[in-house]
Amino acid sequence: MKVAVLGFGTVGQGVYGMLAHSKGLEPGPVLVRPGKDNEPWKVADMNAIVSDASVGAVAEVMGGVEPAFSYCAMALKAGKHVVTSNKALVAARGIELAEIAREHGAAFLFSAACGGGVPFLHNLSLAVLSDRIESLGGILNGTTNYMLDAMQRRSLDYGAALSDAQKLGYAEANPTADVSGLDALRKIMLGCAVGFDALPDEGLDREGIESITAADVADIKKRGLTCRLVARGGRTDGGVYAYVEPVLFTAAAPECSVLDNFNLARYHGEDSGDIVMIGQGAGRWPTASAVLRDLSCVLRGEREMLGAGCVRCAADNEGCVHSYYVRLPEKLVSELPVKSAKNENGVARIITEPVSVVSMHAFAAKQRENGAEIFFAAVEE
Numbered sequence: 376m377k378v379a380v381l382g383f384g385t386v387g388q389g390v391y392g393m394l395a396h397s398k399g400l401e402p403g404p405v406l407v408r409p410g411k412d413n414e415p416w417k418v419a420d421m422n423a424i425v426s427d428a429s430v431g432a433v434a435e436v437m438g439g440v441e442p443a444f445s446y447c448a449m450a451l452k453a454g455k456h457v458v459t460s461n462k463a464l465v466a467a468r469g470i471e472l473a474e475i476a477r478e479h480g481a482a483f484l485f486s487a488a489c490g491g492g493v494p495f496l497h498n499l500s501l502a503v504l505s506d507r508i509e510s511l512g513g514i515l516n517g518t519t520n521y522m523l524d525a526m527q528r529r530s531l532d533y534g535a536a537l538s539d540a541q542k543l544g545y546a547e548a549n550p551t552a553d554v555s556g557l558d559a560l561r562k563i564m565l566g567c568a569v570g571f572d573a574l575p576d577e578g579l580d581r582e583g584i585e586s587i588t589a590a591d592v593a594d595i596k597k598r599g600l601t602c603r604l605v606a607r608g609g610r611t612d613g614g615v616y617a618y619v620e621p622v623l624f625t626a627a628a629p630e631c632s633v634l635d636n637f638n639l640a641r642y643h644g645e646d647s648g649d650i651v652m653i654g655q656g657a658g659r660w661p662t663a664s665a666v667l668r669d670l671s672c673v674l675r676g677e678r679e680m681l682g683a684g685c686v687r688c689a690a691d692n693e694g695c696v697h698s699y700y701v702r703l704p705e706k707l708v709s710e711l712p713v714k715s716a717k718n719e720n721g722v723a724r725i726i727t728e729p730v731s732v733v734s735m736h737a738f739a740a741k742q743r744e745n746g747a748e749i750f751f752a753a754v755e756e
Contacts, residue, residue, distance in 0.1 A: 376399060376400055376401070376431040376432055376456075376650070376670070376673070376674060377400075377401050377402075377403040377429050377432075378390075378394055378400055378401070378403050378430070378431070378432045378434055378661075378670060379403040379404050379405070379424045379427070379430045379432070379433045379434070379450075379490070380394075380401065380402070380403070380404075380405045380406070380433075380434050380436065381405075381421075381424075381433060381434065381435045381436065381437050381439035381443070381446055381447075382405045382406065382407075382436075382618070383405050383406075383407050383411075383417070383495070384436070384437070384438075385544065385658075385659045386436040386437045386460055386659055386662045386663055386666070387405065387437075387714030388509075388659065388719075389659040389660055390434050390436060390459070390532065390593065390663045390667065391664070391714050392407060392520060392663075393663050393667050394469040394667070395705035396471060396684045397667055397670070397671070398671075400464070400647060400670055400671070400674070401666070402416070403416075403424075403427070403429070403712055404416055404417070404418045404423065404427065404430070404432045405418070406418055406419070406421060406437075406446070406742050407416050407419060407425060407618070411522065412542070414601070416603070420578070421442075421446050421449060422449075424450070425449050425450060425453045425455070426453075428460065428660065430455060431455060431456065431457070432455055432456035432457070432458065432482075432601075432670060433446075433447070433450040433455050433457050434457075434459070434666050434670065434671055435447050435457060435459040435460075435461055436459070436461070436662075436666065438459065438461055438463065439461070439463060439464070440463055440464050440468060440493045443459070443461055444464060444467075444468045444471075444472070444501050445456050447459065447464070447472055447483075448471075448472065448475055449636065450481075451472065451476050451481045451483065452475060452479055453479075453480055454479050454480060455481060455555075456476075456482040456483075456484075456673045457472070457476065457481065457483050457484075458482070458483075458484045458485065458487065458666055458669035458670055458673065459484075459485050459488060460483075460485070460488050460662050460665065460666055461485075461488060462488040462489060462561040462562055462565060462630065463561060464488075465488050465561075465565055466561040466564045466565060466574070466576070469483075469565070469568065469574070470568075470574060470681060470685055470687065473679055473680075473681040473683075473685070473724055474661045474683075476679065477679065477683065479755070480582050481678075482672075482673045482677065482678040482679065483670070483678075483679060483681070484673065484677065484679070484680055485680060486500070486665055486668065486669050487613065487662055487665035487666045487669055488562070488564040488565055488572050488670075489515060489565050489640075489654050490515060490562070490638050490640050490652075490654070490656055490665070491517060491541050491638060491652065491654065491656035491658065491661035491662050491693050491738070492531075492611060492654045492655045492660075492662070492663065492664050492665055493638050493640050493654040493655075493656060493661075494642035494665070495513075495515075495566070495638075495642075495652055495654050495666065495737030496565060496566065496569055496680065497640075497665075497668060497669075497672070498650070498753070499511065499566065499569050499570050500569050500641065500752075501571075501644055502644055502650070503569065503570060505646075506644035506645060506646045506647050507644065507645040507646070508570040508610075508642055508643070508644055508645075509609060509610055509643045509644065509645055510564065510608065510609030510610070510642065510643045511563075511566045511567070511570050511607075511608050511609065511642035511643070512563055512605060512606045512607040512608050512609075512638075512641065513605065513638065513639045513640040513641045513642075513722070514603050514604065514605060514606075514630060514633050514637075514639040514640075514656075515558075515559045515562040515563065515606045515632075515637050515638055515640060515656065516553055516559040516562075516604060516638070516656065517545055517558075517559050517636035517637065517638055517655065517656030517658070518540055518545050518546045518550060518553035518554070518558075518560070518636070519553055519554060519556075519583070519604045520603065520604065520634075520635070520636060520637060520638065520656070521536075521540045521543075521545050521546075521571055521635050521636040522536040522537055522539075522540055522546075522554070522584065522605065523536075523584060523587075523602055523603060523626070524635055525539055525540075525626075526587070526589065526592045526671070527592055527595075527596060527601060527602065528617070528634070530589070532588075532589045532726055533584075533588065536599055537550060537554070540636075540740045542713055543636075544658060544659070545636045545658065549596075553583075553756040554583050554584055554585050555581070555583040555585060556581045556582055556583035556584075556604060556606075556619040556620070556708045557581065557583075557653065559604060559619045560579060560581045560606065560617075560618075560619045561608040562666060563606035563607065563608045563618075563619065564576065564579075564605060564608075564617060565616050566606075566608050567615050567617055567678055568610045568643075568681055568685055569681065570608070571608075571610060571613070571615050572682055572684045572685045572686070573615050573685070573687075573688045574681075574685060574686070574687050575608075575615055575617045575686065575687075575688050575689060575690035576688075576689075577618055577688075577689040577690065578685050578689040578690040578691060578692065579617070579618060579657045579690050579692075579734040580618035580620070580690075580692050580732050580733060581618065581619045581620075581736075582619065582620040582621065582736060582739070582751065583604065583621075584604055584621060586748070586749060586750040587602070587621065587750050588750065588753075590690075590697070591702055591750050594702075594724055595623060595700070595752075596620065598623075599625065599626060600624060600625060600700075600754075601624050601625075601628075601630070601631040602621050602622070602624075602752055603622055603624060603625065603631075603633065604619065604620075604621055604622075605619070605620065605621070605628045605630070605644070606618070606619045607619075607695070610682060610732040611691050612696055613688055614688060614689070614690070614691045615688065615748070616690055616691055616692045616694065616695050616732075617690040618690070618692050618695065618732050618736075620732070620736070620751075620752065621750075621751070621752035621753070621754045622755050623700055623750055623752045623753065623754050623755060624752075625745065625754045625755070629651060629653075631680040632749070633653060636655060636656055636658065637653060637654060637655055637656060638653065638654060638655070638656030639651065639652070640652050640653075645716065674719075677707050688716050690722045692731070692732040692733050693731055693732075693733050694731070695722070695731060695732040695733075695752050696729045696730065696731050696732070696754070697729055697730075697732075697754065697755075698714060698726055698727050698728065698729050698730075698754045698756065699726070699727045699730065699735050699751050699752065699753055699754060700725070700726055700751065700753075700754055701723075701724070701725050701726075701727060701735075701749065701750070702723070702724050702749065702750045703722075703723055703724065703725070703742070703747060703748075703749045703751075704722065704723070704747050704748070705718050705721050705723040706721075707721060707723075707742060707747060708723045708725060710738070711725065711727050711738065712727055712728035712730060713726075713727060713728070714726045714727060714728050726754060732753075734744060735751060739751055
């Protein structure tokens with residue numbers, strides 16, 4: 376099957392290179408920006424790919440929602456299979472693309488959009504065929520895991536950890552989507568869509584790692600804890616919950632052994648129990664390998680990851696309750712239910728009594744609007 380590649384950045388180059396030696400697949404034309412079509416196999420017009428009868432599938436690795444959505448829709452309507460690593464696209468328009476694919480007898484697969492080389496969505500899409508998935512999530516962003524690990528094991532400050540990640544190709548020049556938790560949130564949205572037939576796009580709570588400091592890390596280490604950015608999703612009575620936030624783990628937790636740019640993805644099935652997968656979550660080759668895995672699945676006859684019953688919904692995080700570690704101005708301590716606290720130079724570090732995810736995120740947002748500097752992380756107990 377000849378595969379056209381949309382985009383020739385870091386992942387696109389990896390996909391194109393791997394196609395040359397993948398069983399049953401061969402590289403086709405590559406869509407690039409106008410003026411960059413300086414090789415016979417590069418094209419700057421999507422119509423050249425859509426009208427090419429020799430192209431059986433398209434691998435979209437451009438990023439962004441548009442023009443990626445329009446190009447994928449064009450390919451599907453022409454009967455060409457589509458695989459993508461673009462989590463922003465699938466979160467925003469994936470249900471529509473899945474429907475177009477069904478209408479035209481084409482495949483639409485996107486396991487490469489979550490977890491890099493970790494086959495999280497791939498395995499999840501198989502598990503739902505025979506098991507009821509109760510919850511899912513994990514460490515789903517390699518950039519932030521690399522940064523947190525560097526801050527905790529190598530004592531780098533936030534800026535140095537980010538610069539290091541950028542030099543290694545783990546972080547973009549503009550790392551906002553990663554460090555804000557948006558990338559991980561999009562991935563948990565996709566996990567919910569595959570695992571629960573429900574794609575939450577409202578009511579989501581998100582806290583990234585932008586507020587963590589070297590002083591926070593030093594205090595967390597003194598407590599014998601390790602910080603990781605974790606995405607969580609699961610079933611509620613009649614709906615789903617979905618959120619992203621830093622979490623503090625004790626040394627025995629498997630999350631503490633997830634180092635560098637690695638991901639840990641898990642799901643809990645009613646019959647299977649906990650299934651945990653660890654692997655590289657950022658970089659050219661892990662993601663490209665996942666794209667090729669989806670293309671191989673197309674060859675074997677797999678056609679969809681989003682079923683016809685998948686619907687958009689609002690997340691309900693009110694029932695998600697746990698204690699939090701919070702660093703905040705001392706004058707604000709009385710506004711939270713406190714289990715323990717220590718104060719130094721006007722700065723308090725507290726452990727709260729159990730509070731809801733919704734309440735904690737709302738509190739932090741409100742106080743930041745008033746100029747307060749706050750870091751918080753859930754305490755895994």
